[in-house]
Amino acid sequence: MKTILVTGGAGYIGSHTCVELLNSGYNVIVMDNFSNSKPEVIKRVERIAGKSIKLYETDMLDYDKVCRIFEENRISAVIHFAGLKAVGESCEKPAAYYYNNICGIMEIIRAMIKYGCNKLVFSSSATVYGTDNPAPYVEDMPVAAASSSPYGNTKIMIERILADICAVNPDWSVVLLRYFNPIGAHESGIIGDNPVGIPNNIFPYIQKVSVGKLPILRVFGNDYDTPDGTCIRDYIHVVDLVKGHLCAVDYVMKNKGCEPVNLGSGKGTSVLELITAFEEASGAKIPYEIQGRRAGDIAVTYANAEKALRLFSWKTLYDINKMCADGWNFIKNNPNGI
Numbered sequence: 620m621k622t623i624l625v626t627g628g629a630g631y632i633g634s635h636t637c638v639e640l641l642n643s644g645y646n647v648i649v650m651d652n653f654s655n656s657k658p659e660v661i662k663r664v665e666r667i668a669g670k671s672i673k674l675y676e677t678d679m680l681d682y683d684k685v686c687r688i689f690e691e692n693r694i695s696a697v698i699h700f701a702g703l704k705a706v707g708e709s710c711e712k713p714a715a716y717y718y719n720n721i722c723g724i725m726e727i728i729r730a731m732i733k734y735g736c737n738k739l740v741f742s743s744s745a746t747v748y749g750t751d752n753p754a755p756y757v758e759d760m761p762v763a764a765a766s767s768s769p770y771g772n773t774k775i776m777i778e779r780i781l782a783d784i785c786a787v788n789p790d791w792s793v794v795l796l797r798y799f800n801p802i803g804a805h806e807s808g809i810i811g812d813n814p815v816g817i818p819n820n821i822f823p824y825i826q827k828v829s830v831g832k833l834p835i836l837r838v839f840g841n842d843y844d845t846p847d848g849t850c851i852r853d854y855i856h857v858v859d860l861v862k863g864h865l866c867a868v869d870y871v872m873k874n875k876g877c878e879p880v881n882l883g884s885g886k887g888t889s890v891l892e893l894i895t896a897f898e899e900a901s902g903a904k905i906p907y908e909i910q911g912r913r914a915g916d917i918a919v920t921y922a923n924a925e926k927a928l929r930l931f932s933w934k935t936l937y938d939i940n941k942m943c944a945d946g947w948n949f950i951k952n953n954p955n956g957i
């Protein structure tokens with residue numbers, strides 16, 4: 620049985636990934652410092668899967684402790700989620716973001732090299748396409764020289780680091796998964812997106828409005844060049860997204876090199892369409908008001924999803940209604956979070 624180390628495994632996407640890995644017969648080791656998540660999440664993952672996880676409460680910046688995980692286990696591959704991810708906060712604290720995200724993955728890479736583990740799946744982002752490439756984004760488009768935030772820059776830099784390592788180490792195998800907009804929750808309703816404080820992203824914000832924890836959604840701009848004037852994004856059900864990770868794990872086991880792969884549906888949904896879909900799935904009312912544009916937003920982003928289909932035989936299965944129904948199921952069961 621293969622053992623996968625999941626860094627940041629207690630987070631939103633990490634926790635859903637652990638469920639799928641356990642369901643597919645992998646041994647799962649989670650390394651998390653719980654800076655933005657809770658140990659309770661791991662208990663819930665174990666409850667869903669009916670299997671247990673080996674948990675290390677470890678900060679990735681602590682090289683000796685990271686090494687201990689490799690020392691004590693035979694790790695076949697790493698899925699790396701751990702990192703700071705709030706776009707706005709990264710603009711206020713760039714040094715903290717570069718230190719944590721860049722130095723963090725470097726400690727993991729150093730430990731992987733020391734213990735002969737050379738298979739990695741990296742949680743990247745569509746943000747690496749920057750503002751100049753037109754949608755739909757294709758993997759061979761040029762990556763932006765710089766993103767609009769230090770958070771985005773850490774994704775660009777880490778992609779480069781991993782490509783450089785693979786270029787001179789023919790035994791290495793890396794998949795760079797470029798996420799579009801993951802939303803929704805596991806259908807059990809016991810794990811989901813559970814951000815601390817006021818959410819930055821639209822879906823957890825809508826969830827909080829739906830249960831009365833926030834009064835009103837602010838829609839950032841309705842004067843974009845789109846059919847209803849609001850921005851268009853490629854929303855993807857988190858369970859579809861994590862199934863893409865299982866394909867990527869399988870791929871790194873059998874192939875070498877460094878491959879960027881989009882994980883998106885290839886379909887765009889506007890902010891107003893998302894609100895309507897959520898209202899229909901939940902029966903809740905989402906009051907909203909139109910405000911000015913948010914700095915840094917792009918009118919239209921969505922994936923060309925053909926490479927994932929070609930390489931992994933993967934495509935999304937769940938539509939926007941299922942994303943909203945599962946997101947509602949999670950928030951109504953956990954109105955105060957986990």
Ligand code: WQD
Pocket residue numbers: 704705706744745746799800819820821822824836837838839840849850851852890913916
């Ligand atoms: C989606 C749309 C907003 C909040 C960001 C990062 C990306 C990735 C995911 C991950 C936009 C509008 C939002 C609100 C709104 N990062 N909106 N009211 O900006 O596409 O992507 O999150 O860790 O790297 O850039 O996602 O959910 O913030 O916004 O109207 O209160 O919703 O303007 O059009 P985005 P988002």
